[in-house]
Amino acid sequence: MLRPFELAEPASVGEASALLARHGEAARLYAGGTELLLAMKEGLVHYDYLVNVKTIPGLGGLRRDGDGTLRIGAAATHRAVERDPVVREHFTALARMEADVANVRVRTVGTLGGNLCFAEPHADPGALLQVFDATVRLERAGRARTLPLEALFVGPFETCLEGDELLTEIAVPPLPPRSAAAYLKFGFLERPSVGVAVAVTVADGHFADARVAVGSVGPVPRRMREAEAVLREKAIAESPAALEEAGRLAARAADAVTDLHGSAEYKEHLVAVLLRRAFRQALASLGVREPS
Amino acid sequence: MSDVAVAVTVNGERHELTVPPWETLLECLRDRLGLLGTKKSCDVQVCGACTVLLDEEPVSACTLLAFEARGRRLRTIEGLAEGDDLHPVQEAFVEHGALQCGFCTPGMIMATVALLQENPTPTPDEVKHYMRGNICRCTGYKSILEAILAASRRLAPGAETGRGA
Ligand SMILES: Cc1cc2nc3c(=O)[nH]c(=O)nc-3n(C[C@H](O)[C@H](O)[C@H](O)COP(=O)(O)OP(=O)(O)OC[C@H]3O[C@@H](n4cnc5c(N)ncnc54)[C@H](O)[C@@H]3O)c2cc1C
Ligand code: FES
Ligand code: FES
Numbered sequence: 001m002l003r004p005f006e007l008a009e010p011a012s013v014g015e016a017s018a019l020l021a022r023h024g025e026a027a028r029l030y031a032g033g034t035e036l037l038l039a040m041k042e043g044l045v046h047y048d049y050l051v052n053v054k055t056i057p058g059l060g061g062l063r064r065d066g067d068g069t070l071r072i073g074a075a076a077t078h079r080a081v082e083r084d085p086v087v088r089e090h091f092t093a094l095a096r097m098e099a100d101v102a103n104v105r106v107r108t109v110g111t112l113g114g115n116l117c118f119a120e121p122h123a124d125p126g127a128l129l130q131v132f133d134a135t136v137r138l139e140r141a142g143r144a145r146t147l148p149l150e151a152l153f154v155g156p157f158e159t160c161l162e163g164d165e166l167l168t169e170i171a172v173p174p175l176p177p178r179s180a181a182a183y184l185k186f187g188f189l190e191r192p193s194v195g196v197a198v199a200v201t202v203a204d205g206h207f208a209d210a211r212v213a214v215g216s217v218g219p220v221p222r223r224m225r226e227a228e229a230v231l232r233e234k235a236i237a238e239s240p241a242a243l244e245e246a247g248r249l250a251a252r253a254a255d256a257v258t259d260l261h262g263s264a265e266y267k268e269h270l271v272a273v274l275l276r277r278a279f280r281q282a283l284a285s286l287g288v289r290e291p292s
Numbered sequence: 293m294s295d296v297a298v299a300v301t302v303n304g305e306r307h308e309l310t311v312p313p314w315e316t317l318l319e320c321l322r323d324r325l326g327l328l329g330t331k332k333s334c335d336v337q338v339c340g341a342c343t344v345l346l347d348e349e350p351v352s353a354c355t356l357l358a359f360e361a362r363g364r365r366l367r368t369i370e371g372l373a374e375g376d377d378l379h380p381v382q383e384a385f386v387e388h389g390a391l392q393c394g395f396c397t398p399g400m401i402m403a404t405v406a407l408l409q410e411n412p413t414p415t416p417d418e419v420k421h422y423m424r425g426n427i428c429r430c431t432g433y434k435s436i437l438e439a440i441l442a443a444s445r446r447l448a449p450g451a452e453t454g455r456g457a
Binding site: 033034 | 315343424
């Protein structure tokens, strides 16, 4: 049973932000409630006011800018992202990742914004969106700021959102031409134990660019810049050795913790395996044959 | 704001309710409307026993707040049969022995109805992916999968028997 609370349904970001400022710790934003209501049912947290972000106009939609950037409203559900024709065509890896989040009922109600703001370490979107160089827009009455997604995650269940700030939009720029992204995860519980996202750009048989992000393994999803550097400018012909080395570096940098989802050693091993496979998948989707 | 006015159509019938914001859809359906077909099991969105359709999309009634149904259409297991005629998905579950204790069955059937509306001719892998969040403790999934595929054949456009979804 949920303990009683008041529901507030603001009509603008400013109004929502003012409510948060006025009620402080007693108020919390509510989107799909798939995380929040569970924590409240368990009695782990209680709020006197839930502020429904879904009544704010414009927060639920998806659109593509002239330059190809995908703009996802924070209150867009996983299902909406997964089924959007533009996402399917131009951000295929994102559509696929979304189709594999939780179960269909959670995806119908749970939002991408809620997923990112809850900052549960065992989640999928945080890692994949980072290889797209996604940014987030944080707003409160009278101020808006845009940050790289990486900066949102401070620690487990902890973001850089200020008390009266809302996440309003996730912007996902298109990858350059001759690029592909892939996300692979492994887990045996409801949520992932390890998630590895990669994006690759090829030119003349080389890795013109390589991006890697790892999620679920450590406290927050992070880009693995050392691993990326090892791959950048390498010839595809040398990729088996380079991927081996990148996997090793990413595993070390992922800050693996031992938890219910597996030991740190096990997760590190999986990072290297999934990194290799994700690059192979991305290269294959570009029609690039990689030496084995 | 304290209580919320909720005008909702449940299985084709309009209801004007006033619910406290913390009431779940499951509590509302079972305790307020007396619709006991929707089950509560895990209460944390992992088992699917409480699956109902909100505007024809599957949701967990155990965790969705009742006020979210305002202005929308709800379908529960009670809304499927027409008089004594079972819905083709219900028939397929009976014919394939896709239930033992029956506790998971309303949720399985509602999820199947949603799946087949979205994808009338799913492959076995597509069925497994979609139904991943629905758990059965006693039947095993083989007969459930067979029932779903049989229902799909029966409901698919151009099929001889059954009625459209
Ligand atoms: C059974 C189950 C399985 C799951 N499996 C997976 C999985 O495999 N992979 C995965 O990635 N995730 C998984 N999830 C998590 C799921 O993706 C999230 O529950 C969902 O996306 C949260 O969205 P919500 O809208 O329900 O958030 P809510 O529960 O409404 O909110 C979550 C938090 O975010 C805050 N918040 C919400 N919106 C905003 C906003 N616009 N601005 C600022 N703060 C905001 C809220 O205050 C709250 O603290 C699973 C969840 C469940 C219940
Ligand atoms: S009771 Fe709702 S999903 Fe299990
Ligand atoms: S038939 Fe008993 S739980 Fe599925």
